[in-house]
Amino acid sequence: MKDFRVYNFNPGPATLPLEVLKDAQSELLNFDGTGMSIMEISHRSAPYERVHNQTKADILSLMGLGDDYEVLFIQGGASLQFAMIPMNFATVERKGAYVLSGTFSSNAYKEAATLGVGTIAASSKEGGFRHVPTQDELSIDPNAAYLHVCYNNTIYGTEFHYIPEVDVPLIADMSSDMLSRPIDFKKFDFMYAGVQKNLGPAGVVIVVAKKKMIESSRADLPTMLKYETFLKKNSLYNTPPSWSIYMVGKVVRWIIDQGGLSAMAERNARKAKILYDAIDQSDGFYVGHAEPSSRSFMNVTFRLPTENLEKKFAAEAAENNLIGVKGHRSVGGMRASIYNAMPIEGAEALADFMNRFRQNN
């Protein structure tokens, strides 16, 4: 019972690599021979600063980025970024342009709009966010401060499979797929991710941005709402969320040990294929929400013939230790989140269950 573990398909907070959890557990009372927990160590001390700086370096290295980019650690979740981005970069004259591809990108737009500095570049709301707007659908004011996209849409199970070609700075919310596969990250000026889906425990947002972009931000904002504070102070202006950063460091190191982003991509594609095959080969019993061309590698969304069967599916899955498969209320049905840390065996177990459930119902 003590070591009992389930397959956890929750969308976030989400499953973490078991090796990482065991490692953190083993050193919880005495980190690095200090006689203190990592949670008790001063953020101005050498042992903490090593963790902090190594995590930053590992992230840049995995993304293939040089020192023209900077990694920032900021609290408040992606939701605070939705406000900070327009506060720092947009003006009434040069608004931020937003692609609406789901709930979170719409929330990001709303914050900019509330500040009077947001416009819509494209939307796939009509039809229920079943696809990611294509390059052809984008209509961007050449004077826009930036184009903002949400690269993977957790709730709808869609994902960008192209990088928008734009003449303005490109900003991406990668909360649910950062470091899940190799992308040409150099094409982005500003990327960010709440870590609790793919990279660690809730409590920190990773920003990876061009230093020049950060330096172009507004100066007359409160200290903690200016990106420049985080750039100038190495994200140590005040006490950082050190536990979350430490855990992200371990997850990032685990990704490197697994073979880096190409290994993650292969593994994630295999898991996704297992589940999409279970949908596509179900003779219409399972119906995917996303259009196939926009399907996410991270969140697999599907409906069953009736809402009663959907309830039964979630309940019986849980009895089989397949946890968190209920979809978001705005889509209904099922959602299996299969981030980096979900083992292939988890996807196989869920596909097996899907097949059994279909035969029995």
Add this chain to the structure above:
Amino acid sequence: MKDFRVYNFNPGPATLPLEVLKDAQSELLNFDGTGMSIMEISHRSAPYERVHNQTKADILSLMGLGDDYEVLFIQGGASLQFAMIPMNFATVERKGAYVLSGTFSSNAYKEAATLGVGTIAASSKEGGFRHVPTQDELSIDPNAAYLHVCYNNTIYGTEFHYIPEVDVPLIADMSSDMLSRPIDFKKFDFMYAGVQKNLGPAGVVIVVAKKKMIESSRADLPTMLKYETFLKKNSLYNTPPSWSIYMVGKVVRWIIDQGGLSAMAERNARKAKILYDAIDQSDGFYVGHAEPSSRSFMNVTFRLPTENLEKKFAAEAAENNLIGVKGHRSVGGMRASIYNAMPIEGAEALADFMNRFRQNN
């Protein structure tokens, strides 16, 4: 070596109760029989919500407050509160009034001043913040939106030993002494604390405020910068820093198990007396920074005859597993932080070391 532990006098992040760390360690892979770590559990699930709501209830209960008060969990540290408080409550016509009693209260004032909505009600900067301004020193505009004080000044080692009598709402930064002793918390309209000094690991701020005060906040702010968002959504508008809240819950439960705030106060007073006695009975070898009437129960600051001796003191203390006694650069000298979780044996070990060091130097 595996269980090696030191006495950790760091000002924050700071020492945590060993029982709490061991408890968290034992359930790190499988919380409450879920087969998941607390870090992996959905913030919309019953097991997490129990933690979240019990922590809130325990805090109110320890403070003797009823349901006219609300507990909020907010990210960004006290430094973000320094901006959110004036953004939510102050205007150019009704400014926030600030008592400057140290570094953090001055930083809080600066954020309000940057927004054009701050005034100074008193300052003890002259003379090096050696005392907390008295009631007689306060000069408060009756039209002020609030009076803001920092109840314990971590860097200077001073603490309020009275509650200001005011006709405007009273706001207190209690980052370094919340729940360290019984206070008539009902006299405050809004209290807050970054938890990493006295209550848990870095990553969350606890706000305890009158619901009416929160409801009076501005409505036209970004979602994550409005207190009302946190009130209306039970601090679950977006993913909360669940690990930090979970750990705060365990620390709060530990305080209750120890006998509550009066037990904490007795224990903290004993530790403080042990160290202040070592200063006062040193024939002038150790000189306290704070005026005796303003001495903090949480941070004991003192100087030695020379800076060289101060360096030697810090180095030899570390050799004796007494960690983190170097003072802040703005005061110099030494600082021993003796929050709730520091055992009496730790204060005794430091006092013994102080006596030996004095005899040998």
